[in-house]
Amino acid sequence: MSTHTCECEEKAQQVAADEKERYEKLDKIIETCKGQKGVLIQVLHQAQELFGWLPEDVQIKVAEGLNVPISEVNGVITFYSFFNTVPRGEHTIRVCLGTACYVRGGKQVLEQFEKELKVAVGGTTENRKFSLEVNRCVGACGLAPVVTVGADIYRRVKLDKIPGIIAKYTNGRS
Amino acid sequence: MENLTLTIDGKQVTVPKGSTILQAAKSAGIHIPTLCYLENVHAIGACRVCLVEIEGARGLVASCVYPASEGLVVKTNTPRVRSARRAVVELMLSAHRQECTICGRSLNCELQAVSRQLGIDKSRFEGAMPKATLDLSSPSVVRDSSKCILCRRCVTVCHQVQSVGALFPVERGFDTAVVPALRKELSEVACVNCGQCITVCPVNALYEKDSTEAVWKALADPTKHVVVQTAPAVRVAIGEEFGMAPGTRVTGKMVTALRQMGFDKVFDTDFSADLTIMEEGHELLHRLQNGGVLPMTTSCSPGWIKFIEHFYPQLLPHVSSCKSPQQMFGALAKTYYAEKMGLKPEDVYVVSIMPCTAKKYEAGREEMSATNAGPDIDAVLTTREAAKMIREMGMDFTSLPDGQFDDPLGISTGAAVIFGATGGVMEAALRTVYEVVTGQTLENVNLTDVRGLEGVKEATVKVGDLDVKVAVASGLSNARKLMDKVVAGEADYHFIEIMCCPGGCLGGGGQPIPTTNEIRLARMKGIYDEDEAMTIRKSHENPAVIALYEEFLTKPLSHKSHELLHTHYTKRQKYPAAGSCECEKVEELVK
Ligand code: SF4
Ligand code: SF4
Ligand code: SF4
Numbered sequence: 001m002s003t004h005t006c007e008c009e010e011k012a013q014q015v016a017a018d019e020k021e022r023y024e025k026l027d028k029i030i031e032t033c034k035g036q037k038g039v040l041i042q043v044l045h046q047a048q049e050l051f052g053w054l055p056e057d058v059q060i061k062v063a064e065g066l067n068v069p070i071s072e073v074n075g076v077i078t079f080y081s082f083f084n085t086v087p088r089g090e091h092t093i094r095v096c097l098g099t100a101c102y103v104r105g106g107k108q109v110l111e112q113f114e115k116e117l118k119v120a121v122g123g124t125t126e127n128r129k130f131s132l133e134v135n136r137c138v139g140a141c142g143l144a145p146v147v148t149v150g151a152d153i154y155r156r157v158k159l160d161k162i163p164g165i166i167a168k169y170t171n172g173r174s
Numbered sequence: 175m176e177n178l179t180l181t182i183d184g185k186q187v188t189v190p191k192g193s194t195i196l197q198a199a200k201s202a203g204i205h206i207p208t209l210c211y212l213e214n215v216h217a218i219g220a221c222r223v224c225l226v227e228i229e230g231a232r233g234l235v236a237s238c239v240y241p242a243s244e245g246l247v248v249k250t251n252t253p254r255v256r257s258a259r260r261a262v263v264e265l266m267l268s269a270h271r272q273e274c275t276i277c278g279r280s281l282n283c284e285l286q287a288v289s290r291q292l293g294i295d296k297s298r299f300e301g302a303m304p305k306a307t308l309d310l311s312s313p314s315v316v317r318d319s320s321k322c323i324l325c326r327r328c329v330t331v332c333h334q335v336q337s338v339g340a341l342f343p344v345e346r347g348f349d350t351a352v353v354p355a356l357r358k359e360l361s362e363v364a365c366v367n368c369g370q371c372i373t374v375c376p377v378n379a380l381y382e383k384d385s386t387e388a389v390w391k392a393l394a395d396p397t398k399h400v401v402v403q404t405a406p407a408v409r410v411a412i413g414e415e416f417g418m419a420p421g422t423r424v425t426g427k428m429v430t431a432l433r434q435m436g437f438d439k440v441f442d443t444d445f446s447a448d449l450t451i452m453e454e455g456h457e458l459l460h461r462l463q464n465g466g467v468l469p470m471t472t473s474c475s476p477g478w479i480k481f482i483e484h485f486y487p488q489l490l491p492h493v494s495s496c497k498s499p500q501q502m503f504g505a506l507a508k509t510y511y512a513e514k515m516g517l518k519p520e521d522v523y524v525v526s527i528m529p530c531t532a533k534k535y536e537a538g539r540e541e542m543s544a545t546n547a548g549p550d551i552d553a554v555l556t557t558r559e560a561a562k563m564i565r566e567m568g569m570d571f572t573s574l575p576d577g578q579f580d581d582p583l584g585i586s587t588g589a590a591v592i593f594g595a596t597g598g599v600m601e602a603a604l605r606t607v608y609e610v611v612t613g614q615t616l617e618n619v620n621l622t623d624v625r626g627l628e629g630v631k632e633a634t635v636k637v638g639d640l641d642v643k644v645a646v647a648s649g650l651s652n653a654r655k656l657m658d659k660v661v662a663g664e665a666d667y668h669f670i671e672i673m674c675c676p677g678g679c680l681g682g683g684g685q686p687i688p689t690t691n692e693i694r695l696a697r698m699k700g701i702y703d704e705d706e707a708m709t710i711r712k713s714h715e716n717p718a719v720i721a722l723y724e725e726f727l728t729k730p731l732s733h734k735s736h737e738l739l740h741t742h743y744t745k746r747q748k749y750p751a752a753g754s755c756e757c758e759k760v761e762e763l764v765k
Contacts, residue, residue: 057752060749069342070356072333072339074342078344
């Protein structure tokens with residue numbers, strides 16, 4: 001570590017460099033697909049893998065690069081549910097709302113998460129820690145209601161357990 | 175072309191291969207109702223109103239996209255077909271804000287007409303209404319999503335015909351909406367205000383921003399001297415609003431109606447169209463003789479101007495610096511005319527009647543202020559709005575006597591009236607340029623090579639020693655073709671005329687609805703008939719224009735002309751400002 005830059009400044013520089021690198025990679029993806037027919041969805045997929053989501057800047061870059069109107073790019077993105085137009089958090093919390101989970105309180109669990117995280121379904125917390133999503137049956141109906149956080153699975157989740165689940169991922173790392 | 179024969183409702187019908195069932199039925203005089211289909215423009219089978227039964231097939235099919243084939247047996251009017259169509263329309267109505275009595279499209283609405291045709295007299299379905307947005311951000315086009323039936327005609331026109339691409343459907347299922355790019359407001363995206371989306375919308379989901387109220391107010395204000403100008407294309411179309419055949423020339427009736435409405439003077443944009451030819455013709459000559467930027471393009475279509483500002487800003491030096499006839503008129507009304515009449519410019523209220531919605535935007539451009547005391551044009555009415563006001567007056571338009579335009583800004587030539595049709599500005603310009611350059615009389619004034627509905631037209635005209643190469647395009651996708659050629663350095667033209675709307679102003683976004691190719695041709699005929707009927711057919715022979723130069727401007731391209739009649743352009747962004755972070759929006763959702 002150098003002596004005359006403080007740690008946070010260095011971190012900000014790193015973030016900017018990473019972002020620049022992602023945009024350069026996006027340029028390359030567009031370059032290879034340019035001029036081909038029907039590549040829009042493919043390019044968007046790769047862009048999302050790169051950025052984690054599809055910010056408007058990225059949408060515009062793809063539109064310009066592939067010579068497709070921005071309205072169409074955005075229309076396609078919003079049509080398919082696997083594209084994200086909001087940033088993803090570090091952890092994705094998924095509350096199952098399959099039939100079994102639903103009747104055993106999944107809906108209330110989801111509402112509690114919304115309240116605790118101050119975010120609506122599909123959204124991401126301000127600190128980019130969590131994204132909140134809904135699952136359609138994970139096949140663990142005997143353990144309903146089920147919540148997953150990344151690869152971790154929580155069974156028979158009660159409302160009062162929720163703050164604990166969140167805390168587990170909030171403290172500790174960074 | 176190869177033919178095939180099929181049976182529709184027991185009738186043998188022979189049609190060219192490649193026809194759809196809908197086309198085949200039409201040729202046999204069988205009417206199948208449609209909502210999203212638009213001849214020559216849009217056939218996607220989205221609305222499902224055109225369902226028909228096919229012998230041997232299980233489900234009903236959408237006839238606008240289903241190909242006719244040899245021996246096919248089609249039934250268009252069985253109980254099953256009728257009940258399916260009704261269900262489709264009733265579902266549509268369940269998500270539609272039904273308020274026909276206070277709706278701008280009532281009696282000229284395709285949803286209303288189809289509903290009536292299918293005999294729908296109650297709503298069986300009740301459900302949640304989609305979230306509605308009323309977008310008033312644009313100076314030209316209002317979007318009311320509570321009326322939208324998602325037919326996507328506007329999308330096809332904006333992308334395919336105009337190559338602008340401002341609108342697109344987002345989301346899906348119940349959440350589907352047709353919106354400006356990135357869900358911004360219309361004024362925030364690259365929209366050229368042409369209003370072509372309005373003229374194809376089957377319902378009142380798109381319409382022009384209202385100016386009638388402002389005009390009624392000015393007319394009732396005793397301190398205002400209110401003058402009106404009427405664009406060339408209005409006189410061959412406004413009759414349609416009163417049940418007259420498309421293309422009927424109603425110039426005299428229109429003048430009388432406006433006078434009865436209370437305008438102090440009824441003037442003609444044709445006067446300033448003649449003036450435009452003087453300025454633009456001399457600008458072309460100046461560029462030709464002094465190595466100026468060529469090809470020069472016309473500048474009278476504000477949709478075209480906004481298009482080149484957004485999409486080809488690097489080509490702006492090609493655009494003539496002349497203001498449009500509407501704006502030349504406004505600048506003169508508040509200076510030359512006001513002085514002549516001993517009026518203060520701020521007491522002269524200038525109204526335009528235009529076939530165009532982009533003219534509303536043009537009037538509001540900040541550089542369009544010759545006196546630096548507010549806009550030169552105070553209000554722009556579309557042809558439709560002017561008709562609405564005439565109706566409100568309770569006038570029987572069709573039986574009005576003919577009136578005459580007032581002096582001096584109402585005097586014009588045949589060269590000016592053809593500004594209303596694609597190719598007209600070019601033809602008018604060449605009539606004048608030829609005589610100015612050669613000093614000889616042009617015997618045959620009709621330059622038919624540049625007439626007609628074709629998207630791109632080319633011609634070479636001998637002017638003295640020079641072969642003047644010209645090109646004419648209407649509809650912005652055609653303009654784009656020419657501009658791509660200019661960018662590639664492959665356009666060896668001297669002069670290019672562009673009109674934003676297909677067919678020119680006669681098919682403008684402010685004209686009576688509907689506008690089909692058949693109607694465009696009828697209006698076009700009206701325009702050329704009007705030209706033929708004029709005694710003077712060359713702009714430089716217009717006595718009022720000659721007097722204007724003598725008394726006021728001195729000569730074309732003079733200092734004063736530049737000050738009042740010429741303008742400059744602005745580079746614009748192709749994309750709306752991107753919100754790079756959505757956090758704020760998300761937070762808003764939570765609150
Ligand atoms: S859009 Fe048509 S159906 Fe809807 S309220 Fe207006 S007139 Fe009635
Ligand atoms: S006004 Fe013209 S450019 Fe704007 S959305 Fe409508 S069709 Fe597209
Ligand atoms: S706005 Fe009009 S033209 Fe566009 S999709 Fe809706 S109903 Fe159709």
